[in-house]
Every structure is written in structure tokens, then in C-alpha cells.
Amino acid sequence: MALEVPPEESNRCVRGCCRSAAIPLHLPAASFSLISPIARGSESTVYEARLRGERVAAKKPVLATSDDLDKFHYQLQLLCELDHPGLAKLIAAHARPPNYLMFFEFFEPPNLADKIHVEEWSPSIQQVVNIASYLANTLQYLQVLGIVHRDIKPANILLDKDLLPHLADFGLAMYQKDIKSVSVENWKSSGKPTGGFYKKNMVGTLIYMAPEILRKDLHTEKSDVYSFGISVNELLTGVVPYTDLRAEAQAHTVLEMTYTEQQLTSAVVSQGLRPALALPESGSPPSLLSLIQRCWDPDPEQRPSFEDIIQDLNAIQKHLVTYSCPSPSRSMNVSQEGNTEVHHYQEALNWFNQGELLTKKANKLDHTVHPWFDSFDRSSVSIYRPTLSWGSFATCGRRETMEDTHFMLPCMSEEKDVHSFGIFDGHRGAAAAEFSVRAVPGFLKQFGHTTSPTDALVEAFMKSDTSFREELIIHQKSKRIIQKDWHPGCTAVTALIVRNKLFVANAGDCRAILSRAGKPFPMTRVGLNSLSPPYSTD
Ligand SMILES: Nc1ncnc2c1ncn2[C@@H]1O[C@H](COP(=O)(O)OP(=O)(O)OP(=O)(O)O)[C@@H](O)[C@H]1O
Numbered sequence: 235m236a237l238e239v240p241p242e243e244s245n246r247c248v249r250g251c252c253r254s255a256a257i258p259l260h261l262p263a264a265s266f267s268l269i270s271p272i273a274r275g276s277e278s279t280v281y282e283a284r285l286r287g288e289r290v291a292a293k294k295p296v297l298a299t300s301d302d303l304d305k306f307h308y309q310l311q312l313l314c315e316l317d318h319p320g321l322a323k324l325i326a327a328h329a330r331p332p333n334y335l336m337f338f339e340f341f342e343p344p345n346l347a348d349k350i351h352v353e354e355w356s357p358s359i360q361q362v363v364n365i366a367s368y369l370a371n372t373l374q375y376l377q378v379l380g381i382v383h384r385d386i387k388p389a390n391i392l393l394d395k396d397l398l399p400h401l402a403d404f405g406l407a408m409y410q411k412d413i414k415s416v417s418v419e420n421w422k423s424s425g426k427p428t429g430g431f432y433k434k435n436m437v438g439t440l441i442y443m444a445p446e447i448l449r450k451d452l453h454t455e456k457s458d459v460y461s462f463g464i465s466v467n468e469l470l471t472g473v474v475p476y477t478d479l480r481a482e483a484q485a486h487t488v489l490e491m492t493y494t495e496q497q498l499t500s501a502v503v504s505q506g507l508r509p510a511l512a513l514p515e516s517g518s519p520p521s522l523l524s525l526i527q528r529c530w531d532p533d534p535e536q537r538p539s540f541e542d543i544i545q546d547l548n549a550i551q552k553h554l555v556t557y558s559c560p561s562p563s564r565s566m567n568v569s570q571e572g573n574t575e576v577h578h579y580q581e582a583l584n585w586f587n588q589g590e591l592l593t594k595k596a597n598k599l600d601h602t603v604h605p606w607f608d609s610f611d612r613s614s615v616s617i618y619r620p621t622l623s624w625g626s627f628a629t630c631g632r633r634e635t636m637e638d639t640h641f642m643l644p645c646m647s648e649e650k651d652v653h654s655f656g657i658f659d660g661h662r663g664a665a666a667a668e669f670s671v672r673a674v675p676g677f678l679k680q681f682g683h684t685t686s687p688t689d690a691l692v693e694a695f696m697k698s699d700t701s702f703r704e705e706l707i708i709h710q711k712s713k714r715i716i717q718k719d720w721h722p723g724c725t726a727v728t729a730l731i732v733r734n735k736l737f738v739a740n741a742g743d744c745r746a747i748l749s750r751a752g753k754p755f756p757m758t759r760v761g762l763n764s765l766s767p768p769y770s771t772d
């Protein structure tokens with residue numbers, strides 16, 4: 235086998251139907267090796283593997299028929315189109331005989347199912363809402379692309395080290411348009427659906443399957459909503475659906491002893507049987523329990539869309555955050571808002587999460603160098619080390635809601651001599667300020683490994699600005715933001731202290747003032763997007 239792959243062949247599969255500018259689809263044999271199996275399914279085996287020295291997960295499908303091969307190419311085409319931080323990312327594939335393999339970003343076991351039922355992990359309500367919310371965002375992304383996943387369940391959800399969920403297993407995923415075309419074809423050719431049609435369309439895992447799927451109707455986004463609801467309840471209760479057991483090993487036996495497949499199917503379809511809902515005594519907010527019940531409504535039309543789900547979860551999350559960690563700005567927010575129930579539609583999006591998600595993705599890179607310290611003379615042993623104290627106060631002013639945000643990150647990186655603080659003053663709503671308060675420090679950490687402090691600040695500002703605009707456009711396109719001509723923004727000021735140097739950056743009219751021996755010293759110029767030269771803190 236050739237060691238090198240000609241460049242024109244590296245980004246396409248053997249048939250030429252799968253192409254990607256970014257993902258190599260034809261690898262030299264020497265570039266990868268399979269180490270040991272992680273999971274064996276009926277359709278594929280997943281291995282821990284190495285790809286160009288990196289630890290990855292390799293999925294090797296069982297390819298027994300030409301139909302299996304078609305499915306592999308279909309899945310690969312679909313995966314090549316996806317790019318979202320909430321997914322287990324495809325990083326390469328080998329789509330040529332004799333080896334058909336897909337390589338994914340590696341996630342340390344256990345997956346969410348094993349975490350709940352083998353480790354018997356009991357997440358807090360906050361953690362459940364967080365996971366549900368990230369997952370709903372990912373599913374919303376798929377829905378905008380017209381994709382249904384068709385196998386949402388905890389075993390297909392992988393966790394990163396921050397316990398954020400990444401959706402995996404696109405073995406059954408399809409474009410909604412293709413599901414329709416299958417049905418039309420079948421009706422045309424035989425006048426009624428064939429057995430093959432039933433088999434092809436009735437996929438997924440029984441306990442997570444919506445009644446319409448069990449009735450052999452077509453799968454829609456709302457069938458994914460159903461499986462999502464069952465999964466969130468499972469996370470909340472820790473119990474395998476339709477059993478009262480936490481540990482999976484016995485649960486399967488109990489499930490089989492209690493119901494045959496047909497009995498369970500008919501109970502779910504005709505008698506509205508559902509898993510036992512989490513109890514309010516467990517601390518689950520009633521709004522969360524009602525959301526789960528709406529997700530598993532027998533009528534798909536009555537189930538919320540992922541858009542609705544995200545909106546509900548954001549409201550729940552806000553409530554939880556407000557009560558579990560009151561901060562000056564948060565509590566101010568509550569007292570100012572009182573119990574007004576008016577929610578602006580665009581505020582239903584969780585901009586904090588959006589900003590964080592974005593930088594999380596890139597922060598995975600493992601860096602060792604830190605050029606921020608390069609500008610320091612290492613020979614000067616006795617450099618001045620400032621003693622830091624910090625605090626914040628926020629007040630809402632005359633507005634109805636708080637539109638300003640801030641972050642305080644003393645000792646922001648592994649290097650304890652780096653500290654950062656920032657304030658964002660929201661304009662036309664809090665969206666940009668909420669997004670930036672997570673995005674700017676995220677990007678600062680990221681760029682801190684490649685550029686000088688000044689460049690890192692410039693880059694962090696610019697990148698947050700462009701990313702926020704991109705997010706806005708995406709959500710406007712997906713109709714999560716329906717308000718026309720809405721242009722939220724914010725001004726910003728950030729202070730970055732690296733050892734004994736202070737760097738200040740501002741955009742717009744946020745000001746930083748240094749008090750030097752009681753004398754005010756302006757660090758920023760109002761109205762200009764400016765970066766101040768470094769000031770020695772001594
Ligand atoms: N990227 C990954 N990193 C680490 N582990 C993974 C990864 N992808 C999959 N796994 C592990 O392998 C298991 C099976 O993966 P996946 O669901 O993609 O394959 P499958 O053959 O379709 O499985 P099944 O048929 O059982 O649903 C997952 O539950 C997870 O534990």
C-alpha cells in the first residue's frame with residue numbers, strides 16, 4: 235500500500251460521493267493504528283486508536299452487504315457537513331477498501347449511560363439542566379440542517395472533562411427530506427408500505443422510541459424530542475426507563491421479564507405508558523418536570539420544538555443560577571425585575587452559553603508555551619510582584635433589566651501571575667454583553683499561548699465581535715430571533731495583568747481609571763476603540 239496519498243485523493247472517498255475540504259477521507263495506512271476495542275455493537279466496533287500520534291476513537295462498521303456500504307457513505311457525507319461543538323467531531327475517515335473507518339475526537343469513558351448506571355452518578359439539578367440545554371442546542375443545530383438523529387439516548391452521549399455532552403453515533407441519522415422520499419417511493423411502487431419499509435424506518439432503541447415510530451409512522455424532529463425527554467428524565471431519576479433500577483446490568487433482565495417487546499410497544503402506544511417521572515421531592519423544578527412530560531406527549535404536534543425547549547431550559551437555568559449563587563449584579567437584577575414575567579424573545583437565547591461554547595471548542599488544544607512571559611527579562615530576579623485585591627459592584631440604573639456584565643479572573647491560567655478583569659456594557663439588550671463576558675476571557679486564554687498580551691487582547695476583542703455577529707446571523711436564519719433590525723451590542727473594557735505589567739483594552743465608552751497615589755490616571759480614551767500601552771504596576 236502506498237505510504238503517501240496523492241493530494242487530489244485525500245479529501246474524497248473512493249466513490250467520490252463524500253468530499254470535504256477540511257476532513258481527510260483517505261489516509262496513508264501508516265498514519266493510524268487501532269489499539270483496543272471500547273465498544274462492540276451489532277453494526278460496528280469502536281476502538282481507541284492513534285491517528286498521527288493523537289489519541290482518537292475509530293469506528294469500524296460491519297459491512298456485510300452493499301446496502302451497508304451505501305449506509306456508510308451516506309453517514310460519511312452527512313458527518314462531513316457537520317461542525318458544532320456539541321457533537322463528537324469527525325476528524326478523518328478512511329473510505330476505501332479494504333479498510334472503512336471513521337475517526338472521531340476521543341472522549342474519555344464513561345459515556346452518559348455508563349456514568350449514570352455504572353458509576354451511579356447523581357448529577358445536581360443544575361448539571362442536568364446544563365446537559366439538557368447543551369444537548370438541545372446541538373439538536374437545534376441539526377434540525378436547522380434538516381437532520382434527524384433517530385437514536386438519542388444516554389449511550390450515544392459522550393462527556394468531556396467539564397461534563398458537557400457531545401452527541402455521537404450518526405449511524406441512523408438522516409436528512410428529513412430523504413425519509414420522506416423513502417415513503418413516497420414505497421407507496422408508489424407497491425401501493426402500500428412493504429416490510430422492508432417498516433424495517434428501514436423503525437429504527438432506534440425501543441425504550442427511547444416515540445409512539446409514532448412504534449406505530450411505524452415517519453420519524454420527524456418531534457420523534458427526537460420524545461427521545462430527548464426520556465433521556466433527560468433518565469438523567470434526573472438515575473433509573474433505567476420502565477424499571478425501578480439504577481444499575482443497568484440487572485435492568486435489562488428486569489425489563490425483559492416485565493415486558494416483551496410487543497407488550498412494551500403496545501403499552502407505550504395505546505396506554506400512554508411512560509417511564510416514572512422524577513419526583514418534585516428530588517428538587518426538580520416543576521417547570522422541568524412539565525417540560526419532560528410535554529416532550530413525551532403522545533401527539534408529536536403537541537411536543538415542544540427544540541427552540542421551545544431551549545427557551546424553557548434557559549428560563550429554568552436563570553432561576554437556578556439566581557438562587558444558587560447570588561452575586562451583586564445577579565441579585566440586583568432580580569430585585570429590579572421583581573416578578574415581571576415579560577420575556578423578550580431574543581433573551582430566551584442563552585448568550586452566556588453561546589459565548590462559552592465557542593471558546594471551549596478551541597481551548598481543548600494542549601499548549602505548553604506561554605509567550606506572555608517572553609517579554610520579561612528573566613535575569614531580573616527581583617521583579618516587582620503586585621499584591622492584588624479585587625471586588626465589584628453593579629447597579630442597574632434606570633433600566634428595567636440589567637444589561638451589563640463583568641468577569642473577574644484573578645489567576646486566570648495555570649501561571650499564577652496572570653489576572654484578568656472585564657466589564658461589558660450592553661446596548662439594546664444584554665445579548666452582546668452576556669456573550670462577550672464568556673467569549674473574551676475564553677479567547678484571551680486561547681490566544682495567550684500564541685501571541686503577546688497586546689495582540690491577545692486585540693484578537694480576543696475582534697474574535698468576540700465577529701463570532702457574536704455570526705451567532706446572531708445563525709439564530710436569525712434559524713428564526714430563533716424573530717425581531718427584525720435588532721442590533722445588540724456592547725462596549726467593553728478589559729484589564730490584563732501579566733506579572734508586573736498592566737494592559738488595558740477598551741471598545742466604546744467603558745473607562746478604566748488608574749488611581750496612582752490617589753491621583754486619577756485615565757487608561758482609556760472614550761469613544762475610540764483603543765488599546766493602551768502596557769503600564770508598569772510598580
Ligand atoms: N469519540 C468517542 N470517544 C470515546 N468513546 C466513544 C466515542 N465514540 C463512541 N464511543 C464509545 O463507543 C460506544 C458506541 O459508539 P456508537 O454509538 O457510535 O457506536 P454503535 O456501534 O452505533 O453503537 P450502538 O449500536 O450500540 O448504538 C459509545 O457508547 C461510547 O461508549
Ligand SMILES: [Mn+2]
Nearest residue numbers: 389390402403
Ligand atoms: Mn450508539
